[in-house]
Amino acid sequence: MNENQDQFDVVIVGGGPAGLNAALVLGRARKHVLVIDNQKPRNWVTRETHGFLTRDGVSPQQFREYAAEDIKAYPSVQFTSDTVIKMNGKDGAFIVKTAEDKAYYARKILFAVGKRDQPLHIDGLSEVYGKSAFVCPYCDGWELQDQKLVMIMSAEKALYMAKLIAGWTKNYVLCTNGDVTLPEEQMLELSRHGVQVYEAPIHSILSQEGMVRAVELEDGTLISCTGIFFQPKLQAGSEVPMGLGCEVTDSGTIVVDAQGKTSVPGVFSAGDAASELYQAITAASLGSLTAVSINNELNFEAWDSGTK
Secondary structure (H helix, E strand, C coil): CCCEEEEEEEEEECCHHHHHHHHHHHHHCCCCEEEEEEECCCHHHCCCCCCCCCCCCCHHHHHHHHHHHHCCCCCEEEEEEECHHHHHHEECCCEEECCCEEEEEEEEEECCCCCCCCCCCCCCHHHHCCCEEEECHHHHHHCCCCCEEEEECCCHHHHHHHHHHHCCCCCCCECCCCCCCCCCHHHHHHCCCCEEEECCCCEEEEEECCEEEEEEECCCCCCEECCCECCCCCCCCCCHHHHHCCECCCCCEEEECCCCCCCCCCCEEEEHHHHCCCHHHHHHHHHHHHHHHHHHHHHHHHHHCCCC
């Protein structure tokens, strides 16, 4: 073992709510833990984190700072800013390699790598994303309540989101951005509820200092609005789990059981990486539950082996 190699009970890949809460639980369980995070979380485009009791409204950066301060009480947890690029080994003896040419040994692995946004190729969207355009009404609907909104959704999700967003505002339209035509029965249902549907592709989003003013369609239609909810296209936050053999869905979600176990023994996943719920408090909760599962497995293995 050279100077770049260390032994840990658990290596956690990803330092968002899931990874941090898992680190807290494992630290309190006296496990030797390393959290490896590349400091590129998906939610840093937003100004505030919502729906998290005692932390409602804090920025994602502040959330991490508060979490790091809590975890300082448990010295068996270490952090490093790096990117995991490769992993091999087996349950009880994994080798984790990083972009900084470091190598770490771990008995168990927890992937809390979240997901990444794929480009939507809508001109002007990046300027408003996280400021006046959002993806989750549970996270940001309160701030846009009763405002005039544009919902940019695929035909598959249009009716579902129309029903959902109505709890926050009745003043909204749907844009399918050139996707397939909605079924006639859905168009009739939306019409009965006064929801206008625009099927032409979007030309651009017009804004000023991050605040959306209008959505312009390719047919020249200009839809004024003060906010947007759009359907993101997501991919796995890291390719490493697949390289290790973890089963992954077509949408990039790591398949886990109720304890957060993946299809590879000794490898676990939690948070957005292994769920499609996409709320910070849900990710943290899943991180906590999975950490309990990991700790139980470590303790039971030590008991069975006679290790004190």
